[in-house]
Amino acid sequence: MNPNKMIKRRDFLATVTTALAVPYVIPSRVLAAAGKPGANERTTLGFIGVGGMGSGHLGRGLKFKELGQAEVVAVCDVDSTRLANAAKKCADAGVEVKVYADYRRLLQRKDIDAVVVSTPDHWHAVQTVHACETGKHVYVEKPSSVTVREGQDMVDAARKYRRKVQVGAQGRSGKPAYYTCRAIRNGIIGRITKVDCWHYETPYDKNPLPDCDPPPQLDWDMWLGPLRWRPYNPRYCPGTFRWLMESGGGQIRDRGAHQFSTILWCLNADRQTSFTVEATGTPPPLGLWDCPPTVDVTYTFKDPDWTLIWSQPGRKTGKTEFGQMFYGEKGRLLLEWEGARKWAEPEAIDFEPVAGGFEPYTPGLFDDFGLNHMGEWLKAIKTPDHLPNVDIEIAHRTSILCILGNLAYLLGRKLVFDGQLQRVVGDDQANRLLSTPQRHPYHL
């Protein structure tokens, strides 16, 4: 569908009011009140996936409603309990929403401008592509996809349908990452030769359970979606999907998607897409989850030459559970977490670039990085030539690092990734695993 041919509610209203040109009763929510934008400036939102992160994003959506920048009109989840909780959360905020168990019904609504996708990772690409195809802008949680092919299709869909797709790696909307990026890009420690990430281990299931019937509130078939069918097991969800390669990919694809995004920003390496990757790890001794609790992954980039290391538990050089140390020719600089929730080092905050030095773009709309990141997306929707700061193409490049790290572990061999072709050089099996056939009809 060509989004330019879609008649949107605001276009329709504009046409009607111009044509009538007479006094006409229009609901107050459509008209701008003093200090509050009118409907033309408010983005109408639907939320797909409203547990965990989705519930947090719904809260942010309601905040933007309060600020007069958005309307929250629909929520969707495959778990009826979570859906009811989300509807109640909206009702408590004085907002009436329509509830959906099938996201495709939500996407059919012409009055919804944009959707927030906070489903398990194996749904991200399919729902993002479908949303773009139905004319919706998308805020999708990280990691953007579980395969390289899915990520390519997300980028293609965003560009083809000219939709703004922001990915929820909020580091680039956080002040600590901004200070660190500004200091590094302006040479505080010289040219970077190595970045070393540490992170605590991926958990393993110490109490495995047999397969059983799904709970009555869960639509198991819809939860699986594009994944191959298998019986329900209580260890798949909620939340624990993260510890399976198919649906989550472990810490490297969860938090790695945050940390790598910030690192690529600090090094101006978003376009340095070719690399080699080697990985070793120790698999879980028990249970359904298959992501390795401990893992060591090394990425090697050329021209400029630098090395990126992801280790669980790794060499902890900071104060908190995870973070990264930047090593440069003139010293080293620490950044805790992904640069949003914790703090920047004082030398990064105090660093004063020389006149004309590089100034990184960061939204600066709100102190809270989560609101800042979603606000940046809403701003991009309203600004024709402005892509959000973690546009899908940037996020896809980050996801490739996460995906290839896991793939090198699974295959137990060094992989050479050609970023231009988005292929592994000379490895048929690895290339087959860059995509996963999807179950009918849940496909890209």
Added chain:
Amino acid sequence: MTENSKFIAINEDKNMKLEELVKGIRSDKPDVRTATWQQAGTVGASAVKPLAKLCTEENLEVGRAARRGLERIVRTVGAPGIQSGKSAVVQELLTLLSDDTPIALRRDILWLLSEIGGGESVEPITALLKHHALREDARMALERIPGEASLASLRNALGSVPEAFRLNIAQSLRARGEAVDPERYPCQKLVPKK
């Protein structure tokens, strides 16, 4: 296993014997099972059938370790330059697609074949497009196996599988870059079902 015990890493220097592999995977000690299945790749094709048998063990963790051992074999022989080992493993996996193998295990075998199977795998997998419980996994395996043989099989299947399954085949053909008549085989991805 205690909370503090560390995970056991593979001993790359050792080529494990089949009997050791089977014994280790049947162990009641999680650490032993895990250390053992990681070495299944060094045993290769001869371990495929014994591991497949262990996949159906009543002890879920033994079955899981055996399945992971099969994956390790496939990912070892799938490395560039191991053509003979790969062919032998593919042949062993193909024999496991027969009716005397449990359906859940045959699903796993189809996905393993999707990683390393070639033209030799197409006909046996195509035969499963007629099997109601296995046809969706068979379709997805054919979609992933590169080459003209798998593509031709999907093209032929479009006109021969039961009507209710033709839209699934059309999905695979589109994923392979084929033009499929949208009037006869409309894409269903945006059609709400629930």
